[in-house]
Amino acid sequence: MTSPENNHPTHLGLSIFNLLCCCPLGFAAIIYSCQVKNANAVGDSNQAAKASRTAKMLNIVGIVFGVIVIIAIVVFLVIRTKL
Structure with missing residues (x-):
């Protein structure tokens, strides 16, 4: 059984939403989130921490990119309908 300090967050829910x-x-x-889960299961804290950070960063970048694309589409549609 792993200790609480070895259980790094998987960010799996956020990855699926993303x-x-x-x-x-x-x-x-999602791939990195699964790596976190596997590393936590075998007690590899360093690999779990690294994969957790990567999953979190990919999620942040993905959400920011998605929001920028949505804003750009809305602006494009608003400008297009005004012409």
Whole structure:
């Protein structure tokens, strides 16, 4: 059994949300989230921490990119309808 300090967050829920709603970058985040789960299971704290940070960063970048794309589409549609 792993100790609490070895259990790093997987960010799996955020990765799935990112994949479905924002950006295909969520697919890579899901892969890293699964790596966190596996590393936590075997007690590899360093690998779990590294994969957790990567999954979190991919999710943040994916959500920011998705929001920027949505804003750009809305602006484009608003400008297009005014012409």
